Amino acid sequence: MSHPSKPSLLPTISFGIASAVLYFLLFQYSDHFVEWAERTRQDEKIFFLVPVVVAFVFSYFHGHFTGHFWESLGLRAAKTKTVTKSVKKTQA
Amino acid sequence: MENLFIDINVYTALALFVVGFIGGMVSGFIGSGGAFVLTPAMMTLGVPGIVAVASNICHKFPKSLVGAMKRHKYGQVDVKLGVIMGIFAELGVLVGKHVMTDIKHEFGEVGTSLYVSVVFVVVLAIVGGFVFRDAMRMFKQEQAGGGVEAPHEVPKLARWVQSVHIPGTMMYFNALKAKVSILFIVPLGFATGMLAATIAVGGFIGVPAMIYVLGAPALMASATELVIAFVMGAGGTMLYSLDGVVDIRLAMIILAGSLFGIQIGAIGTTYVKDSVVKFVMGLIMIIVLFSRFFYVPGYLSQLGLIETMQESTITTLKLLGDATLVIALAVGGITIIVALIKGMATHRREQLLLAGGEA
Numbered sequence: 001m002s003h004p005s006k007p008s009l010l011p012t013i014s015f016g017i018a019s020a021v022l023y024f025l026l027f028q029y030s031d032h033f034v035e036w037a038e039r040t041r042q043d044e045k046i047f048f049l050v051p052v053v054v055a056f057v058f059s060y061f062h063g064h065f066t067g068h069f070w071e072s073l074g075l076r077a078a079k080t081k082t083v084t085k086s087v088k089k090t091q092a
Numbered sequence: 093m094e095n096l097f098i099d100i101n102v103y104t105a106l107a108l109f110v111v112g113f114i115g116g117m118v119s120g121f122i123g124s125g126g127a128f129v130l131t132p133a134m135m136t137l138g139v140p141g142i143v144a145v146a147s148n149i150c151h152k153f154p155k156s157l158v159g160a161m162k163r164h165k166y167g168q169v170d171v172k173l174g175v176i177m178g179i180f181a182e183l184g185v186l187v188g189k190h191v192m193t194d195i196k197h198e199f200g201e202v203g204t205s206l207y208v209s210v211v212f213v214v215v216l217a218i219v220g221g222f223v224f225r226d227a228m229r230m231f232k233q234e235q236a237g238g239g240v241e242a243p244h245e246v247p248k249l250a251r252w253v254q255s256v257h258i259p260g261t262m263m264y265f266n267a268l269k270a271k272v273s274i275l276f277i278v279p280l281g282f283a284t285g286m287l288a289a290t291i292a293v294g295g296f297i298g299v300p301a302m303i304y305v306l307g308a309p310a311l312m313a314s315a316t317e318l319v320i321a322f323v324m325g326a327g328g329t330m331l332y333s334l335d336g337v338v339d340i341r342l343a344m345i346i347l348a349g350s351l352f353g354i355q356i357g358a359i360g361t362t363y364v365k366d367s368v369v370k371f372v373m374g375l376i377m378i379i380v381l382f383s384r385f386f387y388v389p390g391y392l393s394q395l396g397l398i399e400t401m402q403e404s405t406i407t408t409l410k411l412l413g414d415a416t417l418v419i420a421l422a423v424g425g426i427t428i429i430v431a432l433i434k435g436m437a438t439h440r441r442e443q444l445l446l447a448g449g450e451a
Contacts, residue, residue: 034341037097051329059155
């Protein structure tokens with residue numbers, strides 16, 4: 001019987017550190033984010049991009065971290081499940 | 093300078109993280125539906141309504157992006173269907189917001205709340221009831237078949253939709269394994285957006301529409317909904333951000349929890365049958381529907397349509413309504429975890445049997 005290979009901890013740790021640093025910076029400089037939102041309300045519309053960019057950056061690093069995190073704890077997707085199989089079966 | 097953003101303490105952050113986590117799990121599993129509790133939760137913490145809505149949307153689009161990419165790996169996402177429905181959903185959001193603004197001007201804040209409640213009750217009663225009944229039918233069928241998954245049957249309405257050929261409008265969709273006229277997709281996407289603008293969860297229309305009107309399997313419909321949510325959420329975030337009302341700190345705290353949750357929800361879908369996705373969705377919709385019964389008397393009283401109620405009674409009823417929302421989310425979360433554990437155990441048994449047979 002083949003055992004599933006153990007995932008490497010390196011991506012979990014590196015994405016975890018990157019994610020933690022991002023959250024640290026967000027709260028360390030939270031006054032700036034509040035100020036940029038206020039300036040957007042006062043017609044400096046270019047700052048509207050700040051939340052959008054921040055959301056994308058966080059989703060990349062924190063998204064990778066959470067995926068690797070659960071995987072390193074052994075929570076993985078089933079490999080045999082395919083959706084298309086059941087569709088074809090009905091059509092046949 | 094008007095300050096719309098609250099001070100965030102450890103307790104606020106922790107509460108939002110936990111709600112985000114469970115909400116993310118539900119979204120990863122049924123495509124949406126995890127965010128309905130976040131707006132009232134933030135408002136309870138003192139966040140102004142507009143900031144709560146904007147920050148909620150801002151956490152939804154990166155969450156949906158991560159969930160959609162995860163489920164795309166499992167072959168469950170139809171990107172083309174999601175993007176097309178998402179674009180028309182965006183239009184629906186704009187019109188939905190406009191309708192809400194008109195109602196607000198005409199009947200005030202209470203009129204808007206009553207409208208939202210009525211939409212909640214009508215949509216969730218009809219669609220939720222239908223989804224739940226279908227899940228029960230599939231469970232019975234699977235029980236009678238010795239636990240074998242009920243094959244995906246294209247519903248009668250979807251068979252008709254797939255049979256209609258309108259030249260110049262036909263498109264092939266992977267999720268349907270068939271060509272469908274885009275003229276059917278447009279109103280479905282639009283309705284999804286309208287609902288999203290009204291009750292914050294467009295997926296309660298989008299997912300059942302893809303299953304019952306277009307003929308997609310529940311697993312693919314719920315995964316494709318994440319693409320729709322991403323398109324809608326990205327557009328919505330930009331609109332709200334232009335008004336400077338997105339509190340990125342709040343949004344990122346919720347995202348911190350919800351990205352942990354959405355991974356579990358997405359992985360969970362690979363261990364369960366179509367019927368389980370429908371069951372969880374139907375169950376959440378029905379519990380959420382009951383939450384609105386607690387709000388409606390207060391709105392009717394404030395509009396003078398029924399005898400005036402005491403303010404304390406209205407507040408108590410609202411609290412009960414909010415509690416029901418939390419219960420809906422918790423029940424959804426627990427059901428997903430139970431389904432995941434059961435599914436993993438069954439999968440492990442099957443793998444062992446398979447290995448034993450090969451040896």
